[in-house]
Amino acid sequence: MNKKIILRQRPVGEPKFDDFELIEENIREPESNEVLIKTIYMSLDPYMRGRMNDAKSYAKAVEIGEEMEAGAVSQVIKSNSSKFKEGDFVEGRTGWQDNPTVNEKKLRLLDPNMAPLSTAIGVLGMPGTTAYVGMKNFAKPQKGETLVVSAASGAVGGTVGQIGKIHGCKVIGIAGNNEKCEYTKEVYGFDECINYKDPSFKESLKEVCKDGVDIYWENVGGSSFDAVMPLFNDFARIPVCGLISFYNLTSLKLDGPDRLPLLFRQLLTKRMMYKGFIVFDHYDQRQESIEEMSKWIKEGKLKYKEDFVEGLEKATEAFIGLLNGKNFGKLIVQINEDPTK
Amino acid sequence: MNKKIILRQRPVGEPKFDDFELIEENIREPESNEVLIKTIYMSLDPYMRGRMNDAKSYAKAVEIGEEMEAGAVSQVIKSNSSKFKEGDFVEGRTGWQDNPTVNEKKLRLLDPNMAPLSTAIGVLGMPGTTAYVGMKNFAKPQKGETLVVSAASGAVGGTVGQIGKIHGCKVIGIAGNNEKCEYTKEVYGFDECINYKDPSFKESLKEVCKDGVDIYWENVGGSSFDAVMPLFNDFARIPVCGLISFYNLTSLKLDGPDRLPLLFRQLLTKRMMYKGFIVFDHYDQRQESIEEMSKWIKEGKLKYKEDFVEGLEKATEAFIGLLNGKNFGKLIVQINEDPTK
Numbered sequence: 017m018n019k020k021i022i023l024r025q026r027p028v029g030e031p032k033f034d035d036f037e038l039i040e041e042n043i044r045e046p047e048s049n050e051v052l053i054k055t056i057y058m059s060l061d062p063y064m065r066g067r068m069n070d071a072k073s074y075a076k077a078v079e080i081g082e083e084m085e086a087g088a089v090s091q092v093i094k095s096n097s098s099k100f101k102e103g104d105f106v107e108g109r110t111g112w113q114d115n116p117t118v119n120e121k122k123l124r125l126l127d128p129n130m131a132p133l134s135t136a137i138g139v140l141g142m143p144g145t146t147a148y149v150g151m152k153n154f155a156k157p158q159k160g161e162t163l164v165v166s167a168a169s170g171a172v173g174g175t176v177g178q179i180g181k182i183h184g185c186k187v188i189g190i191a192g193n194n195e196k197c198e199y200t201k202e203v204y205g206f207d208e209c210i211n212y213k214d215p216s217f218k219e220s221l222k223e224v225c226k227d228g229v230d231i232y233w234e235n236v237g238g239s240s241f242d243a244v245m246p247l248f249n250d251f252a253r254i255p256v257c258g259l260i261s262f263y264n265l266t267s268l269k270l271d272g273p274d275r276l277p278l279l280f281r282q283l284l285t286k287r288m289m290y291k292g293f294i295v296f297d298h299y300d301q302r303q304e305s306i307e308e309m310s311k312w313i314k315e316g317k318l319k320y321k322e323d324f325v326e327g328l329e330k331a332t333e334a335f336i337g338l339l340n341g342k343n344f345g346k347l348i349v350q351i352n353e354d355p356t357k
Numbered sequence: 358m359n360k361k362i363i364l365r366q367r368p369v370g371e372p373k374f375d376d377f378e379l380i381e382e383n384i385r386e387p388e389s390n391e392v393l394i395k396t397i398y399m400s401l402d403p404y405m406r407g408r409m410n411d412a413k414s415y416a417k418a419v420e421i422g423e424e425m426e427a428g429a430v431s432q433v434i435k436s437n438s439s440k441f442k443e444g445d446f447v448e449g450r451t452g453w454q455d456n457p458t459v460n461e462k463k464l465r466l467l468d469p470n471m472a473p474l475s476t477a478i479g480v481l482g483m484p485g486t487t488a489y490v491g492m493k494n495f496a497k498p499q500k501g502e503t504l505v506v507s508a509a510s511g512a513v514g515g516t517v518g519q520i521g522k523i524h525g526c527k528v529i530g531i532a533g534n535n536e537k538c539e540y541t542k543e544v545y546g547f548d549e550c551i552n553y554k555d556p557s558f559k560e561s562l563k564e565v566c567k568d569g570v571d572i573y574w575e576n577v578g579g580s581s582f583d584a585v586m587p588l589f590n591d592f593a594r595i596p597v598c599g600l601i602s603f604y605n606l607t608s609l610k611l612d613g614p615d616r617l618p619l620l621f622r623q624l625l626t627k628r629m630m631y632k633g634f635i636v637f638d639h640y641d642q643r644q645e646s647i648e649e650m651s652k653w654i655k656e657g658k659l660k661y662k663e664d665f666v667e668g669l670e671k672a673t674e675a676f677i678g679l680l681n682g683k684n685f686g687k688l689i690v691q692i693n694e695d696p697t698k
Contacts (some may be wrong), residue, residue, distance in 0.1 A: 250415070259621055270618055274614065275609075276611075278610060284598070292629050
């Protein structure tokens, strides 16, 4: 049987357990150019919240009754494709399910000797490539600049900050508890990290950004942005890659005053840049990203943390926790044993 | 005597006549590397409103008692500089005055045979270079894209739209009266131009932007932006070069709701770019701009309109009118006769 979690109804605000349903269906025999796979590691990422809404966005919404979307690392069980053979390890957007049958076009082959399989949905996968292409194309970090990263201990933020350090930046993280803050400093080498739940968050951030802020990596929105906004230097760059604090909002118009004029005036007088981006538009740089980041990992310049949850049936709870910052590092659902371990 | 207009006090909101004062002082003999010049054409531009405030900005404020800042075309009367001789025509930021003595570093030599002298503060000067470098570096117009330009009949906007046409864009102007709108269509070749004072402005704009908006050139802010915001396409670019509707505001926080979350969500899902810029940061491209634009003028692809006011004593009134959209084309104060005419 193929177990899968489908979207039962569209969440209003924070997702709830009964917005989802775990169902079983018969395994489908692979037709031409298809493979049957067994999911080993499944990725949970904040962007998935957007797919649950019916709103027009860069990707189409998950339909009611359809399995939730996710990238995953799997092993080929049965192949009707000339590209993959039984036993191959593959990565692709195969969804919240444990034994799906998918088209070969959805998959890329993984070399289990190059890096641990789980990294293909983490530091060497979508979140890592997000960090790499955003830093390279939009943040353009220069030696001596100050980089502030929100969601600093997360899959994207942790990598962004370390790429900043590799480029000689002073790196300041923002995270949701002291343990995460300590980790970014001790393991990732951030210069400082501030807990945004601390009552003196704004003052502390200002204190550690003595030379202002040249790059702000936006994963979050809301209070993180509000604290950074007064600190921007001339020519500051703000890659906007996620807005996790907004994802559960039911309205994007908040109590006033309206700060658009303030934002525009600052943008103009400080000649700043705001750039929204989605990693999928930049997959022409994916191979480069994987090669460069693998090198940094081997050289000990780039570290990563994975946060494993066991079993597909735990995915919903883990995802709800992710939106509330309960994960610590790249959140991964382990669905079957990893035969390379 | 040298007549000049000084800032008497900092305006609150809209500038008033008694914020300024016309005074006379003795002409100062040029010292080493200085020249005495006679002002012919003086430029009035919206950015000057910002210089009247004490707020921190990209350029320092004009001091109380100091002459207002402006670019101007002048003729050298007496030279103590090896770079300029008597009779030379020059352009530089020499202020609201008619017979100043200035350092040679402030000036560039003009060739009166290349183009009419007045263009050195217009289409071949600061406003024209603003349009050129903003289009080249940030708007990056592509054939078939839709470009919306606010303040469409102004010195910058009119040039931006024509550069858009040269690159094969569909160009939609926004201007403050029907005469200006007609002009941008008939003379500059814009495809459409909408009067923002028309009650059906938003609907009309939507109607003419059937394929959405790929580039919005922001000179204005406020209701122009509000009307364009819902129309942005994926990968839209918004060069922010002026915000004339904000310049007289005493607070930049307006009655709510706060639209920052809305702006950020759109920025992310549509992968947009907002880029504030100031032409002075890009003067390494000034010569290129002058050469390219001169060529377009000769080929009949680029037209320009100048709006002359006679006499330094009219500068204050003309400037107040500029902030209210009373000018029509590049606003120039003619202070002395142009001997090349």
